[in-house]
Amino acid sequence: MHKSGFPHLSLGNKLIQAYIKCGDIEGARNLFDEMPQRHIVTWNSMISAYVRHGLSGEAIRLFERMCLESVFADEFTFSIVFKAFSDMGRVYGGRKAHGLLVVLGVEVSNAFVGSGLVDMYAKFGRLRDARLVSDCVVEKDVVLLTALIVGYTQHGENCKALEVFRDVVAVGIKANDFTFSSIPIACGDLGDRRSGMQIHGLMVKSGYGDVVACKTSLVTMYSKCGLIDDSLKVFERCPDANLVTWTALITGLVQNGREESSLLMFKQMVSKSLNPNAFTLSSVLRACSVLTMYEQGQQIHCIVLKTGLHRERYVGAALIDMYGKSGSIGMARIVFESLDKCDVVLINSMINSYAQSGYGQEAVELFDHMRKSGIEQNAVTFLSVLSACSNAGLLEEGSRIFSSLQRDSKLDPSTDHYACMVDLLGRAGRLKEAENLIKQVEEPDVVLWRTLLSACRIHGKVEMARRVMTRVLELDKKNDGTHVLLSNIYASAGEWNEVSNMKIAMKNLKLKKSPGMSWIEVDREVHTFMAGDLSHPRATEINEELKRLREKIETLGYVPDVRFVLQDLNEEQKKRSLYYHSEKIAIAFGLLSNIRNSTFIRIFKNLRVCGDCHNWIKFVSKVSQREIIARDAKRFHHFRDGMCSCGDHW
DNA sequence: TTAGGGTTAG
Numbered sequence: 001m002h003k004s005g006f007p008h009l010s011l012g013n014k015l016i017q018a019y020i021k022c023g024d025i026e027g028a029r030n031l032f033d034e035m036p037q038r039h040i041v042t043w044n045s046m047i048s049a050y051v052r053h054g055l056s057g058e059a060i061r062l063f064e065r066m067c068l069e070s071v072f073a074d075e076f077t078f079s080i081v082f083k084a085f086s087d088m089g090r091v092y093g094g095r096k097a098h099g100l101l102v103v104l105g106v107e108v109s110n111a112f113v114g115s116g117l118v119d120m121y122a123k124f125g126r127l128r129d130a131r132l133v134s135d136c137v138v139e140k141d142v143v144l145l146t147a148l149i150v151g152y153t154q155h156g157e158n159c160k161a162l163e164v165f166r167d168v169v170a171v172g173i174k175a176n177d178f179t180f181s182s183i184p185i186a187c188g189d190l191g192d193r194r195s196g197m198q199i200h201g202l203m204v205k206s207g208y209g210d211v212v213a214c215k216t217s218l219v220t221m222y223s224k225c226g227l228i229d230d231s232l233k234v235f236e237r238c239p240d241a242n243l244v245t246w247t248a249l250i251t252g253l254v255q256n257g258r259e260e261s262s263l264l265m266f267k268q269m270v271s272k273s274l275n276p277n278a279f280t281l282s283s284v285l286r287a288c289s290v291l292t293m294y295e296q297g298q299q300i301h302c303i304v305l306k307t308g309l310h311r312e313r314y315v316g317a318a319l320i321d322m323y324g325k326s327g328s329i330g331m332a333r334i335v336f337e338s339l340d341k342c343d344v345v346l347i348n349s350m351i352n353s354y355a356q357s358g359y360g361q362e363a364v365e366l367f368d369h370m371r372k373s374g375i376e377q378n379a380v381t382f383l384s385v386l387s388a389c390s391n392a393g394l395l396e397e398g399s400r401i402f403s404s405l406q407r408d409s410k411l412d413p414s415t416d417h418y419a420c421m422v423d424l425l426g427r428a429g430r431l432k433e434a435e436n437l438i439k440q441v442e443e444p445d446v447v448l449w450r451t452l453l454s455a456c457r458i459h460g461k462v463e464m465a466r467r468v469m470t471r472v473l474e475l476d477k478k479n480d481g482t483h484v485l486l487s488n489i490y491a492s493a494g495e496w497n498e499v500s501n502m503k504i505a506m507k508n509l510k511l512k513k514s515p516g517m518s519w520i521e522v523d524r525e526v527h528t529f530m531a532g533d534l535s536h537p538r539a540t541e542i543n544e545e546l547k548r549l550r551e552k553i554e555t556l557g558y559v560p561d562v563r564f565v566l567q568d569l570n571e572e573q574k575k576r577s578l579y580y581h582s583e584k585i586a587i588a589f590g591l592l593s594n595i596r597n598s599t600f601i602r603i604f605k606n607l608r609v610c611g612d613c614h615n616w617i618k619f620v621s622k623v624s625q626r627e628i629i630a631r632d633a634k635r636f637h638h639f640r641d642g643m644c645s646c647g648d649h650w
Numbered sequence: 651t652t653a654g655g656g657t658t659a660g
Contacts, residue, residue, distance in 0.1 A: 048651065079651045115652040122653095146653040181654040216655040247656040279657040286658085317658035324659095348659040380660050387660085416660075 122151020188224030223252025324353025360392025426455025
C-alpha cells in the first residue's frame with residue numbers, strides 16, 4: 001500500500017480496471033478521484049470506460065481535466081476521445097483536441113488515431129477535413145476507409161463512397177463485415193442496381209454473405225433500387241433477422257407501395273417477441289397513413305405510448321402526419337403539444353395537418369409563432385402554410401407570406417409556391433392577377449396553368465379556359481385530368497358539343513377518366529364504392545338508408561342541385577345520377593354500420609367532392625347528429641350540425 | 651483503443 005493508505009499506482013490501476021470490467025463505473029470513478037497520483041494508463045482507462053458506457057460528456061470532462069493537470073495525452077487517449085466529441089456533437093471541442101494532438105506531436109498516421117479523427121470529422125459532415133486527415137495516413141487500413149465510406153453515405157455523397165470502396169478493392173485491402181454492411185447503402189441511395197448486385201456477389205465471395213448486418217444492408221439496397229422482391233429473397237434467407245433487419249424490410253415494403261404486406265410483416269415481427277422501436281413504428285404509422293387505416297393507426301399509437309416512444313421526434317412526426325391525414329386534427333395537436341422539443345419537420349407536419357383540414361388561421365398562427373421563436377423556416381414550411389391559406393381562402397395572409405418568401409434571399413420560391421398563390425388569387429376570382437403571376441415565373445410548369453384552368457372552372461370563365469388550355473396542352477398533351485377539367489367547364493356552361501369533342505379527343509389520345517370512388521373503414525376493413533355501385537352485400541340496406549336520409553333532409557330543405565351533373569341527361573336522370581354518387585353510398589353504409597357507436601363517420605374520396613354532395617352531407621350531418629369527415633383528393637371537410645369547416649370554400 | 655445495417659414534413 002501507498003504510505004497515504006491508497007493502493008500503489010499500478011495496483012490502483014488494476015483495481016480501476018476491475019471495477020470497469022464489472023460495469024461499476026461509479027466505483028471506478030470514486031477510486032480514480034481518491035488516487036493521489038495517476039498514471040496515463042489510468043486516465044485512458046477511465047475515459048475509455050466512459051465512452052463505452054455512453055457517458056461521452058463525462059469522458060470529455062475528464063479529458064479536459066487531464067489537460068489542465070498537464071498530463072500529456074497519448075495515442076490511446078486520442079483514439080478514444082474523438083469518438084466522445086463526435087457522440088456529443090462538439091465540433092469545436094473536437095477541432096481543439098485535433099490541434100492539441102499536433103502540438104503534442106502525436107502521430108496521425110497511427111491507425112487508431114487516424115481512424116478516430118476521420119470518423120469524427122465524417123460524423124460532423126466535415127468530409128473535406130476527414131479526407132485531408134485520411135490523405136495524411138500513408139498506410140490506411142480497412143477501419144479508416146470504412147469510416148470514410150460511412151461518412152460519405154451518411155451525408156449523401158454516395159458516388160464518393162463508391163470511389164473509396166473501389167480504391168479499397170484496387171489496393172488489395174480486404175473489406176470486412178463493417179465495410180460490406182455500409183457500402184450497399186450507397187448503391188441503394190444511388191438506385192445503382194448494377195453496382196449493388198456486384199457488391200452483393202463480392203460480399204458472398206468474401207465470406208460475409210451470412211452476417212446479419214450485411215444482409216440487412218442488402219434488404220435496404222434492393223428495396224431502394226425498387227427491387228423489393230429481391231429484398232424479400234434476402235430476408236427469407238435470414239433466419240437470424242434482428243429488429244434492424246425486420247425494420248429494413250417493413251420500411252422497404254412501405255416505400256415500394258406494399259403497405260398491406262408491411263403491416264402483416266409487422267404483426268409477424270411482434271409475434272416473434274421482437275419489440276418495435278422508433279424506426280419500426282414510424283414506418284408502420286406511415287403505412288397506416290397511406291392506407292387510410294386509422295383504427296390500425298390508433299392501435300400503433302397505443303404501442304407507441306406503451307413503449308414510451310411518444311417523445312421521439314420521428315415517431316412524433318409520423319403520428320402528427322397520420323392523425324392529420326385522418327382529419328383528427330385534435331389528436332394531431334395533442335401529439336404535437338406533448339413533444340418536449342420542436343424542430344422544423346415537426347412544425348411543418350402540424351402546419352400541413354392544419355392545411356389539409358382547412359384550419360388556415362391556426363396554420364398561419366403557428367407559422368408566425370415559429371418565426372418569432374427563431375426556428376428556421378424552410379421551403380416545405382412556406383409550401384404548407386401557403387397551401388393552408390389557399391384551402392381556407394386566406395388571401396391577405398397568403399399574400400403577406402408569399403411576399404416575405406420572395407424577399408427572403410435564402411429561399412427561392414418554387415413553382416409549387418407560385419401554384420398556391422395562383423390558386424388563392426384564382427379562387428378569389430382575381431384571374432387576371434393569377435395569370436400575371438404565372439408570367440413572372442421563368443419557366444412556368446403545367447401545374448401552374450392547370451391551377452389557373454381550375455379557377456376558370458370555378459368562375460365559369462369559358463373563354464379564358466380555352467386560352468389557358470392551349471398553354472396546358474403545350475406542356476402536357478396527355479393528361480386525363482386536364483381534359484376532364486376542360487370537359488367539365490364546357491359541361492357547366494351547357495356546351496355539350498364541346499363536351500363530346502373532348503370525349504373524342506380523349507379517346508384518340510387513349511386517355512381514360514379515372515373513375516370516382518369513395519371508401520370507408522369499418523372494423524379495420526376498407527369498403528370501396530363507385531358511383532351507382534350497388535354490388536355491396538348490404539346494397540339493399542344501403543339503398544333503404546339512402547331513401548330514409550333523402551326523406552329526412554328534404555323536409556329540412558335539401559334540393560338536389562343538378563348543375564353538378566356533368567352529363568347530358570334529362571332532369572329526372574340527373575337527379576338519379578346525383579343520388580348514387582359514391583360518397584353518398586359510403587356515408588349511408590357508415591351510418592347503418594354505426595361504427596362502434598362512434599360520434600363521427602370518416603370517408604375518403606379519390607376525386608373532389610361535388611357541390612351537391614357537399615350540400616347533402618351538411619344536411620345529413622344535421623339529421624344524423626354525427627360529425628362527418630370527408631377527405632377528398634386535396635383536403636378534409638369536417639361536417640357538423642349542418643355546417644362544413646371549409647366554409648364552402650374549396 | 652478505431653469503422654456498420656433500419657425512421658419524420660411536401
